[in-house]
Amino acid sequence: MTISSKQKDILQQFLISFIAVLLSLIVGAVIILAMGYNPISAYGALIKGSMGSLVSLTMTLKTSVPLILAGLAVAVAFKSSAFNIGVEGQLMFGGLCAGLVGIYVPLPGPLHLAATILAGMLGGALIAFFPAILNSSCNVSVVISTIMLNYVVQFFVQYCVMGPFHGATSAPATDPLLASATLPNILPSPYQLNLGFILMILAVVLIYIYMNKTTKGYEMTAVGLNRTASEFSGINVKKNMFMALLISGAIAGLAGGIEISGSLKRMVNGFSSGYGFSGIPIALMARNNPFAIILTGFFFGMMRSGSFLMQATVGVSSDMVGIIQGLVVVFICLENLIRYYMNRRK
Amino acid sequence: MFEFISYMIPTTLRMGTPIAFTALGGVVSERSGVNNIGLEGIMTAGAFAAVVGSYYTGSPWVGILFAILTGILISAIHCVLTITVGAKQAVSSMALVLLAEGICGVGVEAFFGQSGSSAQVNNLPTTGFLASVPLIGGFLSHLSPFVYLGFIALILVTLLFKFTRFGFHITAVGENPTMAETCGINVHRVRYISVLASGLLGGLGGAMLSIGQMNLFQEGMVSGRGYLALGAVTMGRWNPLLSYGSAMIFGFFDALQLYLQTIPSNPIPSDFIQMIPYLAILIILAVTSRKMKYFGITSGGKPYTKYATEK
Numbered sequence: 215m216t217i218s219s220k221q222k223d224i225l226q227q228f229l230i231s232f233i234a235v236l237l238s239l240i241v242g243a244v245i246i247l248a249m250g251y252n253p254i255s256a257y258g259a260l261i262k263g264s265m266g267s268l269v270s271l272t273m274t275l276k277t278s279v280p281l282i283l284a285g286l287a288v289a290v291a292f293k294s295s296a297f298n299i300g301v302e303g304q305l306m307f308g309g310l311c312a313g314l315v316g317i318y319v320p321l322p323g324p325l326h327l328a329a330t331i332l333a334g335m336l337g338g339a340l341i342a343f344f345p346a347i348l349n350s351s352c353n354v355s356v357v358i359s360t361i362m363l364n365y366v367v368q369f370f371v372q373y374c375v376m377g378p379f380h381g382a383t384s385a386p387a388t389d390p391l392l393a394s395a396t397l398p399n400i401l402p403s404p405y406q407l408n409l410g411f412i413l414m415i416l417a418v419v420l421i422y423i424y425m426n427k428t429t430k431g432y433e434m435t436a437v438g439l440n441r442t443a444s445e446f447s448g449i450n451v452k453k454n455m456f457m458a459l460l461i462s463g464a465i466a467g468l469a470g471g472i473e474i475s476g477s478l479k480r481m482v483n484g485f486s487s488g489y490g491f492s493g494i495p496i497a498l499m500a501r502n503n504p505f506a507i508i509l510t511g512f513f514f515g516m517m518r519s520g521s522f523l524m525q526a527t528v529g530v531s532s533d534m535v536g537i538i539q540g541l542v543v544v545f546i547c548l549e550n551l552i553r554y555y556m557n558r559r560k
Numbered sequence: 561m562f563e564f565i566s567y568m569i570p571t572t573l574r575m576g577t578p579i580a581f582t583a584l585g586g587v588v589s590e591r592s593g594v595n596n597i598g599l600e601g602i603m604t605a606g607a608f609a610a611v612v613g614s615y616y617t618g619s620p621w622v623g624i625l626f627a628i629l630t631g632i633l634i635s636a637i638h639c640v641l642t643i644t645v646g647a648k649q650a651v652s653s654m655a656l657v658l659l660a661e662g663i664c665g666v667g668v669e670a671f672f673g674q675s676g677s678s679a680q681v682n683n684l685p686t687t688g689f690l691a692s693v694p695l696i697g698g699f700l701s702h703l704s705p706f707v708y709l710g711f712i713a714l715i716l717v718t719l720l721f722k723f724t725r726f727g728f729h730i731t732a733v734g735e736n737p738t739m740a741e742t743c744g745i746n747v748h749r750v751r752y753i754s755v756l757a758s759g760l761l762g763g764l765g766g767a768m769l770s771i772g773q774m775n776l777f778q779e780g781m782v783s784g785r786g787y788l789a790l791g792a793v794t795m796g797r798w799n800p801l802l803s804y805g806s807a808m809i810f811g812f813f814d815a816l817q818l819y820l821q822t823i824p825s826n827p828i829p830s831d832f833i834q835m836i837p838y839l840a841i842l843i844i845l846a847v848t849s850r851k852m853k854y855f856g857i858t859s860g861g862k863p864y865t866k867y868a869t870e871k
Contacts, residue, residue: 249670297650348842353849355794357597357650358841361787365838373831494654531669536662543655544637547647550867 300360308467338467576811600786606766631763
């Protein structure tokens with residue numbers, strides 16, 4: 215049986231991502247060694263902390279949900295060549311909107327939950343709307359406008375949570391969401407996995423279908439692949455980038471909504487510890503493929519949830535995960551080089 | 561009113577100069593055709609290195625040296641990835657940001673044994689010796705030496721593009737690398753030097769934040785100034801003087817924000833006041849980019865290497 219060129223391409227991409235991760239883990243090990251720790255026990259603790267037991271495995275899955283969605287959000291924008299580094303802000307604002315609806319808008323039964331999640335998505339899309347409109351009507355770079363809005367949102371959320379919506383306790387958080395607005399657990403008690411996990415899978419599948427099986431999604435991808443050619447074939451480039459950013463923002467908002475209504479059950483100031491930025495390496499590693507994002511997002515979730523045990527038992531700072539994250543992007547950038555030598559050898 | 565002006569001028573210079581340093585670096589690098597949205601990462605690394613240098617030697621000047629070297633080192637990664645390998649420039653720059661933040665996070669714990677911020681170190685004193693200058697001596701004596709270094713950097717970068725052979729080479733490479741190569745210019749060499757120079761200037765910008773304005777390093781202290789610098793480059797149409805001026809406009813809004821916070825019994829919540837610089841740049845960019853006929857450097861963002869498959 216011969217392998218088709220498309221399959222060969224996918225295999226090669228998988229190999230490149232694998233090599234990139236391997237290299238970053240090796241360089242990470244060298245850094246850990248240089249700081250005077252044992253890299254094997256550090257990585258051991260990382261794995262044990264994230265997958266050592268069924269409880270920690272479900273914890274890791276729960277941590278992965280916002281990461282996977284953040285990766286998906288980055289990927290959707292990437293596909294149409296818009297670099298959305300404002301996922302962090304969209305996610306936070308989505309969380310805020312979901313939280314407020316969950317607390318202050320009592321609706322009957324499952325309707326409340328639906329409204330809460332929907333509010334999160336709309337909130338995220340709203341924050342993505344500004345860079346989208348600035349780009350399509352005023353030519354402002356998406357990179358600059360999305361990142362600037364991150365800071366604006368950060369201060370706005372801080373104002374809301376610490377000011378008018380501050381909860382009864384002294385914690386930097388609002389009051390708890392009403393019970394009807396929280397995502398129920400889908401596993402029995404010691405295991406923590408909520409309905410958000412299912413919503414995440416649903417989002418991944420829907421985005422896959424949209425991007426690969428519909429005309430609109432195809433147009434979006436075409437814009438990312440070749441802007442000029444799409445323009446000449448009658449595709450409205452700006453409109454597609456606009457839509458891609460809105461969808462991206464809505465997914466980011468969904469991540470925030472799930473985190474608030476599923477995990478935290480109240481709106482906490484600064485609840486997103488860089489989920490949006492982790493979305494960039496997650497999407498890159500997965501080559502913007504929605505299903506691959508589940509894997510790479512889980513990988514980052516593993517590093518995050520395992521890093522606490524690593525810090526507690528071995529002493530390596532949990533910020534190490536940040537370095538490995540950066541290294542992954544560095545080595546993914548070597549893609550051209552790796553591919554060049556892979557193809558030359560034959 | 562006088563009090564307002566006498567507060568705003570030095571504060572604008574103080575807040576604007578770090579952005580201006582980085583923006584000047586951005587101009588050099590982007591004119592050669594290499595975009596770098598990772599200036600934020602370079603500034604972060606520079607700010608941290610400056611504190612480490614000052615901590616171990618006691619001299620803030622050694623700290624500046626450390627910052628410059630670190631800025632060059634971290635932009636070397638960008639050089640290899642984008643110029644030699646031809647990676648997507650936006651992606652490679654994000655690597656710089658993620659790496660710098662990770663390294664500084666781990667570094668703060670490794671060097672200072674605490675998380676979040678470093679120990680206090682010797683910072684660069686203001687230029688008190690200028691107090692004897694007639695009329696404006698009092699004003700000058702309260703400025704950081706970085707402000708003067710910023711002026712010098714502006715003059716040097718302007719001269720570079722106006723009068724030197726290498727400056728012309730940078731412009732040629734940025735506008736048409738193939739043509740430049742045909743004329744015998746080593747495209748990769750010119751781009752390497754330009755990007756490393758932007759690392760140097762970005763490192764200086766970061767150093768001013770940590771040992772010029774304060775005396776320690778805090779995680780997240782750069783808070784978007786690298787991206788503001790990027791905006792200043794675009795707003796200044798890749799011209800050193802205009803970019804410097806744009807950076808100062810952002811410095812002005814930062815100073816305004818600080819001034820408004822000092823007003824007692826201010827009815828506006830401080831969170832909204834702190835948004836001012838970020839909102840200002842969005843509005844300014846929306847207004848200025850709209851009528852922009854000049855869309856930047858022709859080869860900007862495009863790889864020029866045998867490894868790249870896409871053009």
